[in-house]
Amino acid sequence: MNDLNRIKDRLDSAVRGIVIGAGAIGLEAAIALRKHLKTINLLEMNPQVLPGVLDPDMSVPVREHMEFHGIIMNLGASVDGVLSDDGFAGVSSGGTAYEAEIGILAAGFRPDTGLAAASGIPFEPLGITVDERMRTSVPGVFAAGDCSAAWSVIDGARVPVKLATCAYRQGIVAGINAAGGDVAYRGTAATFVTKVGNLEVAGTGYTTEAAKAAGFTPVEGKIRTGILPDYFPGNTEISLKVICDRGSGRFLGAQAVAEKGAAERINLVSMALECGILPADFWRVELAYCPAVSEVIDPLNKAVEYALRRIAR
Numbered sequence: 001m002n003d004l005n006r007i008k009d010r011l012d013s014a015v016r017g018i019v020i021g022a023g024a025i026g027l028e029a030a031i032a033l034r035k036h037l038k039t040i041n042l043l044e045m046n047p048q049v050l051p052g053v054l055d056p057d058m059s060v061p062v063r064e065h066m067e068f069h070g071i072i073m074n075l076g077a078s079v080d081g082v083l084s085d086d087g088f089a090g091v092s093s094g095g096t097a098y099e100a101e102i103g104i105l106a107a108g109f110r111p112d113t114g115l116a117a118a119s120g121i122p123f124e125p126l127g128i129t130v131d132e133r134m135r136t137s138v139p140g141v142f143a144a145g146d147c148s149a150a151w152s153v154i155d156g157a158r159v160p161v162k163l164a165t166c167a168y169r170q171g172i173v174a175g176i177n178a179a180g181g182d183v184a185y186r187g188t189a190a191t192f193v194t195k196v197g198n199l200e201v202a203g204t205g206y207t208t209e210a211a212k213a214a215g216f217t218p219v220e221g222k223i224r225t226g227i228l229p230d231y232f233p234g235n236t237e238i239s240l241k242v243i244c245d246r247g248s249g250r251f252l253g254a255q256a257v258a259e260k261g262a263a264e265r266i267n268l269v270s271m272a273l274e275c276g277i278l279p280a281d282f283w284r285v286e287l288a289y290c291p292a293v294s295e296v297i298d299p300l301n302k303a304v305e306y307a308l309r310r311i312a313r
Contacts, residue, residue, distance in 0.1 A: 014101035022049040024194040026106035040071045041098045045078040058255045111147045132184040134174035144170035153187035161190045191270040193263040200262035204270040205253025217246040221307025232291045244307045265300045
């Protein structure tokens with residue numbers, strides 16, 4: 001709240017803003033500031049927005065949407081200095097000065113493992129080491145949320161997931177076990193959604209590159225289509241990708257970008273990931289249809305079918 005109040009106090013006299021980081025918070029902050037300021041520069045060290053959440057091709061419509069809102073996107077730009085003139089005056093990147101009256105740093109964070117270190121509790125780069133019951137190595141001491149090291153429900157590998165949905169479920173497991181119960185946390189699907197301007201941006205599981213790094217052979221099924229029949233008024237587009245493993249034929253992840261309907265489709269893939277539903281069974285699922293609401297064959301079913309065809313080649 002203190003940060004918010006400081007930002008509000010400076011809006012009356014500010015003209016230019018800078019946002020560092022093109023993750024969810026950075027994108028949302030840039031859109032919000034653009035409603036009040038003449039110029040917004042967003043700087044991101046990676047060559048795309050939402051790195052680690054979206055594949056490069058799926059990030060393009062999000063970047064274009066930011067530019068449509070008048071935000072200057074500086075991708076592949078690392079900040080190497082802060083400009084000061086009796087207070088914040090901007091940043092420098094690669095020899096270029098970006099002047100501004102307001103700056104938002106949204107470049108991520110790391111877990112605070114200081115308490116664990118002081119207590120002799122083992123930890124690793126992604127957080128405090130816990131088992132499936134969220135127990136640390138010290139009897140009676142549990143860790144959950146951003147401070148703990150999460151693992152993927154797909155293959156059990158450690159993943160840098162710091163999401164409220166993950167933390168909430170870990171907290172439930174830790175609380176039940178601390179109170180004498182017995183329940184296990186099965187891992188996270190890293191299911192994510194944010195609202196960027198008018199767009200829903202959602203994802204679950206591994207990106208294509210992350211799947212390759214994890215040792216899988218990913219196969220994509222991708223579609224860009226309307227969510228309603230072509231003849232029906234008020235139609236909007238969705239870009240949707242599902243990622244499957246050629247070897248096992250199972251889901252590895254999915255991503256969606258749309259004005260509406262992205263989150264609900266990603267949630268279905270998240271359920272399939274966590275419950276072990278295979279794409280070969282999923283594409284047969286009958287989803288609700290009405291021309292005013294959906295297509296007779298949903299875009300998600302189509303994307304899964306495309307992936308299955310590529311696996312069969």
